[in-house]
Amino acid sequence: MKGTREEILYFLNNWGTETLAKTIEIVFTDVDQENQTLSATMPVQPKVHQPFGILHGGASCVLAETLGSCLSNIFIDNDKYYGVGTNINSNHLKSKKEGLVTGTARFIRKGKTMHVSEIEIRDEKGDLINHTTMTNNILVK
Secondary structure, three states: OOOOHHHHHHHHHOOOOOOHHHHOOOEEEEEEOOOOEEEEEEEEOHHHEOOOOOEOHHHHHHHHHHHHHHHHHHOOOOOOEEEEEEEEEEEEOOOOOOEEEEEEEEEEEEOOOEEEEEEEEEOOOOOEEEEEEEEEEEEEO
16 A cells, blocks of 8 residues: 555544444554564453453454554555455464554565564553564455
């Protein structure tokens, strides 16, 4: 995807009207085109809790997969290709009851037909809450 940092973030934050990312209030906050990274935040509140009152692992996976998928799709030729997730491996490392988490996705490998990315989700103190790896297949439109 071509454009300035601001244009890309605007696009991502306004892509689709009723999506899971919007439901749990994921907001894209940074894209680094040189290093090819993408970041977003998600508030930790009751709608993303599991019954014990802590961040649901599935919500962490949604943040991670949203970041990994969007990372692939903003760094390919969107006129010819699109990326779809095919595998996700998520490790929940620390619990979180409230506040804000920030996820950052970066490529481990960026091939022509497959991307592998890692997503780190951290709390406000920088503590690692979740580490995820994700594979996307890059398909011809």
